Amino acid sequence: MNLPSLNRAALSRIPPGLRPAVDPAELRPRVLHFGLGAFHRAHQAVYTENAAARSGEPWGITAVAPRSAATVRALRDQDCLYSLTERRPDGGVCRVVGAVVGALTMGPDAESVDALLADPDVTVVTLTVTEKGYHRSPSAGGLDTSAAPVAADLATPPGGPLTTVVGRLAAGLAARTRAGAPPVSVVSCDNMAGNGGVLGRAVRDFVRASDWPDRDEVLDRMAGTVVFPATVVDRIVPAAGAADLITASAALGVHDALPVAGEPYRQWVLEDSFAAARPPWELDGALFVRDVTPYQLTKLRLLNGSHSALAHLGLATGCATIAGAMATEWGESVVRALCAEVAPTLPAGGPDPAAYADDLVVRFSNPTMHHLLRQIGSDGSLKIAERWLPALRELRARGTGTPVLELALAAWAHGTRPGAAGPTDPAAGALAACWSAPVRPAETVGALLRVAGAADLAADDALTVAVADRLPALRAGRVEI
Structure with missing residues (x-):
C-alpha cells in the first residue's frame, strides 16, 4: 500500500x-x-x-x-x-x-x-x-x-x-x-x-x-x-x-x-x-x-565519557550497540567504575554523581535504542580530548589512580591500528602511522596521545606503560576491570 x-x-x-x-x-x-x-x-x-x-x-x-x-x-x-x-x-x-x-x-x-x-x-x-x-x-x-x-x-x-x-x-x-x-x-x-x-x-x-x-x-x-x-x-x-x-x-x-x-x-x-x-x-x-559548568562537566565526563568508553571497549570485543555492551558482564561495571573514578574532578553544584550513574545504567541498557558503537566512537581523537583527558590530567596531578581511564585509552588505541576497521577519525592516517615504527608499545601509546594533542600525557611514562599493558587482553577480546 x-x-x-x-x-x-x-x-x-x-x-x-x-x-x-x-x-x-x-x-x-x-x-x-x-x-x-x-x-x-x-x-x-x-x-x-x-x-x-x-x-x-x-x-x-x-x-x-x-x-x-x-x-x-x-x-x-x-x-x-x-x-x-x-x-x-x-x-x-x-x-x-x-x-x-x-x-x-x-x-x-x-x-x-x-x-x-x-x-x-x-x-x-x-x-x-x-x-x-x-x-x-x-x-x-x-x-x-x-x-x-x-x-x-x-x-x-x-x-x-x-x-x-x-x-x-x-x-x-x-x-x-x-x-x-x-x-x-x-x-x-x-x-x-x-x-x-x-x-x-x-x-x-x-x-x-x-x-x-x-x-x-x-x-x-x-x-x-x-x-x-x-x-x-x-x-x-x-x-x-x-x-x-x-x-x-x-x-x-x-x-x-x-x-x-x-x-x-x-x-x-x-x-x-x-x-x-x-x-x-x-x-x-x-x-x-548562572553557571552551567557543574552540569556541563558532569555530562561530558560521566555520560559522554562512559559512552566513549563503552564504544571503544565494545568495538574491541565484538559488540555493535551500547545496549549490547551493557549486556556484557563488564558493561555496567565500566559505567559505574568510570563515574566513580572521575567524580572527584567534578565541581560542586551539579547532579549527584552516584545518582547520575544510576540513571546512565538505565538509559544505556534501553534495548530499543540500538545506538551504534561505531557512531559514538567516531572522531575519537577529538572526543577523548574533551571527555577523558582533562579528568585524567587532574587525577594524575593529584596522584590518584586512573585504572578505568587507562583501560578506556587502551581500547581507543587498539582501534587505531592499521587495518583495525575502527571508527572513522579525521586523524586516522596519523594515528595509524604511530604503529609503523618497531618501538615499545608504550612508545606507540605516547605517539597516539601526541596526535590527540596530549603531549603532556604522552610524556607520562607510568601512564603510557599502564595503557600499553592493557592492550594484550583487548587483542584477545577481553575487558579486565
Whole structure:
C-alpha cells in the first residue's frame, strides 16, 4: 500500500494527538540553526515547538545544513515536517514535529543564510556541528587558522563562498553589526566544555585573522551586541534506520522520509545570559542557571565519557550497540567504575554523581535504542580530548589512580591500528602511522596521545606503560576491570 507523503496537506490524515503541538503555518523564522542533523531535530526543535505552543509566541526555526543538500531537499519536500519516535522499552511513541519552518544548504543558499543572520527578527542562533566543526587548535584552543578549510575561508574575497560554519557565522555577524541590527545570542549545543566560550573565541579569532579593514570596529561592536551562552544538551539520538521508517509510517498513516528517534530522557541547561528575546524553553523543562559548568562537566565526563568508553571497549570485543555492551558482564561495571573514578574532578553544584550513574545504567541498557558503537566512537581523537583527558590530567596531578581511564585509552588505541576497521577519525592516517615504527608499545601509546594533542600525557611514562599493558587482553577480546 502506497502511503501519502508527510507534508502540511497530509496533517489532517494524522491522528490529532500525533500532530505538531503548534500549527507550523503560525510560526515565523526567529531562530537560525546550523546543523540539520537528527540530534537537533530530536532536541532543540522539540523544546522550541513546545515553548511556542505553551507561550503562543511564533518561534520557528530555519535550519542550515553545512553540507547535506539531500537532507535539505527531503525536508523541503515534506514542508519541513518530520516525525520523532521516543524509543521506550514498552514500545515507541511517535509524533510529528513542526518547529522547523525553513531548510537551507549553507553554500548554495548563502545569501538567504546571511539575510537571516542580519534579520532583526532573528534573535537566537544555535549550532550542532560537532566538535570538529569548530576547527580548534589542539595546542592553543582557539581557531586553527592554518587548517585548510579555515585558511581557504580567510582567503575568500567578500561575498565569496565560505565552507566553514565559523567563517559563515563570523561574516554574517559582522554584516549584522555593520547594519546596526539588534543584539543576538549565539548558542552552541555541542558537547564541549565551555562551549559558549569556545564558539565565541573561534568567531572572534576568525574576524581578527581576516583582512577586513574594519575588523577592529566589528570586534568592538560584537562585544556589545553578540553573546555566546554556554549550554548542556542531553538526549541519546541514534541514527535512524529502516525500522524507524516503518514505525513512523504505521503510527502516522503517512510516509515520512526523515524520521528521527530518541530515548525518552532529554535535558537542556543554559547559561542565563541572553542578549535578546528567546524562546521560553523553560516552559518545556529547560533549566536556566548562572553557571552551567557543574552540569556541563558532569555530562561530558560521566555520560559522554562512559559512552566513549563503552564504544571503544565494545568495538574491541565484538559488540555493535551500547545496549549490547551493557549486556556484557563488564558493561555496567565500566559505567559505574568510570563515574566513580572521575567524580572527584567534578565541581560542586551539579547532579549527584552516584545518582547520575544510576540513571546512565538505565538509559544505556534501553534495548530499543540500538545506538551504534561505531557512531559514538567516531572522531575519537577529538572526543577523548574533551571527555577523558582533562579528568585524567587532574587525577594524575593529584596522584590518584586512573585504572578505568587507562583501560578506556587502551581500547581507543587498539582501534587505531592499521587495518583495525575502527571508527572513522579525521586523524586516522596519523594515528595509524604511530604503529609503523618497531618501538615499545608504550612508545606507540605516547605517539597516539601526541596526535590527540596530549603531549603532556604522552610524556607520562607510568601512564603510557599502564595503557600499553592493557592492550594484550583487548587483542584477545577481553575487558579486565
